[in-house]
Amino acid sequence: MNTNPVHFTLNGKPVKISIEPWTTLLDYLRYHKKLVGTKKGCDHGQCGACTVLVDGNSVNSCLCLLVSLDGKDITTIEGIGTADNLSVEQQIFIEEDAYQCGFCTPGQICSTIAMRNRGEINSEEELKDWMSGNLCRCAAYKNLTKAARRIYKES
Amino acid sequence: MLNIGNKQTRVDGPQKVTGKATYTADIAAPFYHAYVLQSTIACGSITAIDTTAAEAFEGVKAIFTHLNLPERLKNKVDYTDPLAPPGKPFRPFYNNTILYNGQPIALVVAESFEQARYASKLIKVTYEEKKFKGSLAENLKNASADRAPEPAKNRGDFTKAFKNSDYTIIREYRQSRNYHNPMEPHATSVEYNSDGNIVVYDKIQGVASSLKYLKGVFGLGADSVRVKSDFVGGAFGSGLRPQYQLFMATLAALELKHNVQMVMTRAQMFSFGYRPEVIHTMKLGCSKDGTLTALSHKTVGETSTFEDFNETIVDWSGLLYKCDNVNLEYELTPVQSYTPLDMRAPGGVSGVYALECAIDELAHEAGIDPLEFRRKNYVDYDQNENKPFTSKELKACYARCEEVFNWNNRKSLAKTDPHLLLGYGMATGSWEALQQPASVALSMNEMGTFTIKCATADIGTGTYTVMSQIAADKLGVSLDKIKFKLGDTAFPDSPIEGGSWTVSSVGSAVAAICEKFQYRIFDVWKRNNPEYQAVAFEAISFQDAKLKYGSKTFAFTEIMQQASKDELSIAHSEAPADGQDTHSGYAHCCVMVEVTVDKELGIIKVPRLVNVSAAGKIINPKTAENQLLGSMIWGLGMALREEGMVDSRYGRVMNANFAEYHIAVNADIHDIHTEFVEEHDDKVNPLGAKGVGELGIVGLAAAISNAIFDATGKRLRKLPMLLDDVLEV
Structure with a gap:
């Protein structure tokens, strides 16, 4: 090969x-x-x-x-972090219950970090657009948005 | 230190956010990988299948088709599972007959996933096609009540009452087919041990179902197979029955005596069950003052040619409002497809969609506010069963929703964008509150940590967390002293995780076993402290991992040092209490929505969604709210996005992927709110808790449909409602 x-x-x-x-x-x-x-x-x-x-x-x-x-x-x-040494983003996801089944969670967390790295979000709508590339069939979107907002602002 | 009622973060959160939660396809073992080749016709037979080139391909270990299915899988084999509807379950590779488009017709097992997938393309299949009718519409003349279970009994005289009503409507509502599509594709990983026993990791909502299937099909004894499922990446009903990947991976593992993994592709997630397409005919009548006088609900649903899948659809129309003249009919018609499958709030979501649209239409005819109309026809007992409810705080839901949404002032809200039409709609929702028998085992170690085991599942609902909360409270210990384990056939039996009954069933069993263990601690304490022989159980309490008696405290760990090994482990089975069936148990909700519709483009948006629910005792408001919001968003998806499109000429799903089968995404969700009203219920189950995983989807699509009418003056009467439906003259 x-x-x-x-x-x-x-x-x-x-x-x-x-x-x-x-x-x-x-x-x-x-x-x-x-x-x-x-x-x-x-x-x-x-x-x-x-x-x-x-x-x-x-x-x-x-x-x-x-x-x-x-x-x-x-x-x-x-x-990004381990259970004994969670990153700020992971801690926020737990606090906000920004998941249900957890399957999409690793991808969601990576997207929030990339969004913060870019630093180009100017509105709630832009934030939701950014996060819309990550589907969540459990539809934990309200909490995902809360978590993404905190990650963007706080960390 | 009360845990019940606390907004507790999930105990499995750290695993989920670090990627350490192991779903079925994440099991680490040296696997062969299995890939399924699917039929490209819907009806007929395979006349030839040439696997020569595929067999010769690098890395390929075996190919299975109907030509080499082991004989032992053909004779007196039971392919059913606990939730199999009447009929004959699908038997993979059983013969050359094609029952549906997408049917697995060959399995390629290779060293790598890519090799298996590539080799599958080298298989040459020749078919003989038969004519068939691939849609519900084309098969309507074959619809029959004989294949469907009888709905609730008719009551009164519908025909006469309908004729005498002041206002009447006759309407038809259509719902398209929906596919579950959990984010985690269905997968099975089979570990083949040197002693010939297998451990099967399956994506399933109850490991007992997989075990029953494996025993029936492969004749495996209870000691030769164990099924596990630690984490389930969503299911929504797709894991209520074992799906074909379980058969495939197990067949290959047993034949090759090797570990085998099969993970479905996203396209293959459209090759098994779905929420069926249905057509409702509603006839409703009311008097001038808005009293509902006559109601008829007839539904025709699709099923497969080999199983009679049925749901409880029309019964909801006899339940939600007071009406003395009710006619309910339910028919099924077979289409050339796989069998439908229960999907989040099966039946209820369909029946209540039609009912709540029709109620809105009738209220409009009578010139009565839709909320007032519903209050006017409020019912406080179950007319289908002629029983009282265990509890029903729907009136409180209406009142609170009205207040939070500002329903009464909705028309005065300013329209800010001249391009948008603004509309408001509402609906009632309801879901069953059932309890099933469940068993649990509890043990305590010398560190004072409790392990509780049950074969139930956590499909994202929060089972690990909620059970830990219940146990911590009942035992009087902190949450970190509880280890709740699930998803293993080695654990005590559990009902399948579905029907929103896990908290009421498994939770009640957990509460009961913890109370049983209190007595165990009490007995050991008295045995070793003769001075307390006369103390009654009621005189002691359990707090901070200690037995408290008056001002004295005794640590559990010290007391139980004196216990025998047997005394540290107990088992318990909990079943619904005798006499529970004298009442009907349901959770209820009210939902109100605001929509905007673009005048030129027809784009429908939902800026505001409010749900207020009555669901008994809420064990964990954090996870309960999350589930409710999720089910509301499912309702939005069903209303405006989801449509499994079948090309009826070929019986094939045309949009078997996430780019074309649209589900709600983050940007679809704006101001969304849910809350619970107080509801005390001492009859529904020992915890007084009702499930919430399905409640929020029921009624929601109707509320959106009603709001679109309010905005545009158009009744769309179909799901999903798309911009071209709005623009259509």
Whole structure:
């Protein structure tokens, strides 16, 4: 099988591998690295469950070929905080009950962080638009919006 | 230190926000991956299936079709599950017959997911197609009441009363097919152990259902299979029956003697159950003063050709308002599709949609405010069953909703945008408050930590948290001393998590076992303290992990040091109390909505949604409110977004993805509010709690439909209501 070399940083650690060109970032994370916090909800860039951070921006990892990420800095939910050492964003999600089943939660958290990194939100409507790339079938949207607003303003 | 009634954050929150909550597809084991090839025709048979190229493909371990299904799966095999409707359940690979478009016809098992998926495309299938009719509309002439259960008894003389009514309406309402689509696709991970036993991780709303299916189909003994499901990424009914991935992964694991995982694609999430398309015919009559005099509700729903799926739809029309002349009819018609499946508030959401639209239309005919009309026809007993309610604080819901929404001054609200039409609508909602038998086990360790086990599920509803709260209160310990475990067939039996009955069923069992353990502590304490022999149970209390008697306190951990090992573990089964069936248990709500409709573009928005609910004792207002808001948003999605579109020529779902099957997104939700009124209920179950997971969706689509009429003067009488429906002349 043809493989291509690629270097990147994953949750703070440098990685250097050679991989098949069709492997998506999502499949690499889940199948190769067993980083299963990132979820596959549609595999088509339609649901946002697979959202991770690439150089601080939110990316649908299912639409991203790993070989295209040379030199990039990738952060998944596992790199954001742990149960013993929750990040501010994770703590806010718990306080606001910004989830129900929890399946879309890692992607939602990554999107709020990317939104804050960008810093371009000027209204509640813009905030909701930003967060609308992450579907939540439990529809915890009111609490998600509260959490996203706090993350944008407080942290 | 009361936990019940507290806005407690979820005990499983840290796992969920760190990605450590392990859903079925997250189980770590060296798996083979299974991928299903689906039929591209809806009716007929497979005449040839060539798997040669696929078998030769790199990494492929096996391919299963109807040609090589093990013989033992054909003889006297029971494919039913606890919620199977009448009929013959679908049997994968049983023969070459095609029952629906999207039917699994081959399973490819390979080392990687990509290999399995690619190899499936190399399979060549030849079909012989038969003619069929693929839509409800085309099959209406085959509709029959014989296939459906009988609705509640007719009462009075509808025909006469309808004829004598001052105002009457005859209306038809249509609902499209809806698909559950939890964010987590259905998945099964099977661990094959060296002793031949398997551990099956399944996406299911009750592990007992998967176990029953596996025993029936594969003839597995109770000791050779264990089903687990720690976290469920939403279900809404899709996990009420085992879905085909359970069969597929288990078949492959047993045949290959290897771990196998199968995860459905999003498109495949449209290849099994759904909320059926239904057509309602409503005939209502009232007198000049708005008294409801006659009501007839007939519904025709779709089912599959092999199972008679049914819901309780029309009965709701005999329940919600006082009416002495009622006619209820329910018919089913088979279409060339998979069997429908219970979906969030099954039946209720459909029946109440039609009823609450029709009530609004009748109130309008009579020139009476829709809220006043509903109050006028208020009923305080169940006329279908002729029983009183366990409790019904719907009047309080109306009053509070009216106040919060400012219903009476709604017309005076300024219209700010000249391009928008503004409208207001309301509806009543209701859902059953049932209790099922449930069993639990409790044990205490030397650190004073309690482990409580039950085979129930947490589908995002908050079971882990709420059960922990109940136990902490009953035992008089802090929340961190409770470990509630679920989702394992090794644990005591639970009803399936559905019907909004988990808190009332499992919660009542948890409360009861904790009370039982209080007696256990009390007995051990007395045994080891002869001076307290005469103390009555009523004279002691349990607080801060201590037994309190007068001014003296005794730590549980010290008392139980004297207990035998057996005394530290107890089991309990709780069932509804005798005589509970003398009353009808329901939760109720009132919903009011504001909509705007763009005059030129027809775009419908919902700037404001208010729900006020009466649901007995609320154990955790934080998770309960979240569930209610979620179910309200489901109502909005049903009203304005969701439509499973079937191309009736091919019987195929045309929009089997999230880009084209629209569900509500964050930007669809604006000012949304829910609250609970006080409702004391000492009859519904020992906790006095009613479920809230389904309540908020019931009535909501009708409220939006009624508001669109208020804004535009148009009755759309269909779901979903789209901008082109508004613009249509």
